[in-house]
Amino acid sequence: MQDLIIYDKDNVIVQSEGKVYQDTTINFITDYGEKVNYQTVDYNRTTQTCWLNGEAFQAYPNTICEDILNSIDTLLEKQAKREYILPTLDELKDIKLSEVDTWTADKINGGFISECTGKPVRYDSDKDTQLTMQGIALNVSTERFANEYPLGCPVRGYKEGETEKTIQYLNAAQVYTWCADLSSHIGACKQQGWIKQAQVEAALSKEELDAIILD
Structure with missing residues (x-):
């Protein structure tokens, strides 16, 4: 040029x-x-x-x-x-709602605490882990589960106070509890997201939108 x-x-x-x-x-x-x-x-x-x-x-x-x-x-x-044209309040709300959606997804996928083994362990909760464990839970009462996991289903997580992942071997009942705890975690994250969404919808100014903290 x-x-x-x-x-x-x-x-x-x-x-x-x-x-x-x-x-x-x-x-x-x-x-x-x-x-x-x-x-x-x-x-x-x-x-x-x-x-x-x-x-x-x-x-x-x-x-x-x-x-x-x-x-x-x-x-x-x-x-x-x-x-530069200042965005309207509706446009700012759309941007904030998108940020809330991302924030909610990050919280869901960011790990959760389960005491399915009797002690608190922080497990992964990303989409792949969710799908894998849901598939395993469908077979916990079948011979397939017993044959594939004679020592228990291996799931990695951080024990309380530890910084390295270790393997927890979950029996059938513990897998059910693990999935129930994951479901509760997802529900709680979504509930927090819905609260933030409601705050966004109720905001009357850019300043009120900026005051909605995603942490």
């Missing part, structure tokens, strides 16, 4: 450092913040050519044109601020 300026009474294009600023001349003057004493500019840093007010072969480099090219970041920043 060439570094250049195309400037006339209606429109301006500024290309520099691989970036492009394009707007009306009136908006450009506002964004640039300096007076441009030319009616038209056709300036190309790449080919080192300078046309001013329709006159070719003007002195190169041109101080003003170089300053405009060097101001590309400022031009784009001011243009973005000028064109």
Whole structure:
């Protein structure tokens, strides 16, 4: 991409450092913040050519044109601020509700505590673990469970106070309890999510939405 300026009474294009600023001349003057004493500019840093007010072969480099090219970041920043439209409250609510959904899913999948073995252990609760254990629970009363898990179903988790996972071997009754505890965990997380959703729906301002903390 060439570094250049195309400037006339209606429109301006500024290309520099691989970036492009394009707007009306009136908006450009506002964004640039300096007076441009030319009616038209056709300036190309790449080919080192300078046309001013329709006159070719003007002195190169041109101080003003170089300053405009060097101001590309400022031009784009001011243009973005000028064109930025504040989202409506409904739009902000949609964004917040999406954040609540993500927060709820993260809590569900982030692990849970079960005392199915008689002691508290923090087990995984991601989707794969949920599906695997649900499948195993369907077979706990069959010969398949006894044949596949003669020592008990191995499930890894963090015992209380420990930082490394260890394997817990769950018998049929313990698998049922594990799944029941997981179900309670999921229900509790969803309940917290519904409360947050209700708070979002009831919010009357951006400030009230910002005050809804997801932790």
